Amino acid sequence: MRNSLLTLLALTALGCGPDEGPAADEAGGPATPSEETPASGAAEEVRGETLEAGSSGGTFLARVTPLVDPIPMNEAFSVSLSLLDPETGAPFTDYDEVSIDARMPAHKHGMLRDVGLTPQEDGSMRADGLLLHMYGHWELHVDIRKGARFERAQISVRLQY
Ligand SMILES: [Cu+2]
Numbered sequence: 001m002r003n004s005l006l007t008l009l010a011l012t013a014l015g016c017g018p019d020e021g022p023a024a025d026e027a028g029g030p031a032t033p034s035e036e037t038p039a040s041g042a043a044e045e046v047r048g049e050t051l052e053a054g055s056s057g058g059t060f061l062a063r064v065t066p067l068v069d070p071i072p073m074n075e076a077f078s079v080s081l082s083l084l085d086p087e088t089g090a091p092f093t094d095y096d097e098v099s100i101d102a103r104m105p106a107h108k109h110g111m112l113r114d115v116g117l118t119p120q121e122d123g124s125m126r127a128d129g130l131l132l133h134m135y136g137h138w139e140l141h142v143d144i145r146k147g148a149r150f151e152r153a154q155i156s157v158r159l160q161y
Pocket of ligand 1: 104107134136
């Protein structure tokens, strides 16, 4: 009985076509995504917990949703990034430049990678190429520049064993 069940599982796995994207990791942990938005684009079905923080001067709210769950160690991953007006919740666009980076404050080092930001149709941005190369406490830095003024929102991420 057990053998035939294993065979069936193996056949099911083989049945996944290459154009279906990465299979959802159902054993990924207790957290299930709280919102299941229909994917408008390709292969963005897996989403981690949304993290957010207000900027230092209260000008904007940064919202980050990993497009993978859990965040992998020492492996590039992507996040969805949205900047919002803290009072109205409307998309915040009053800046000249935006960037996202990550640092490990306890070790005084950064991420060693540049992150590309791509605007999305819904007003958010997709950040590709984030890579956390150690376990522990990281801070995501979302920085905007408006003229000569800079402002940062800082989001804590704990990468656990
Ligand atoms: Cu470190």
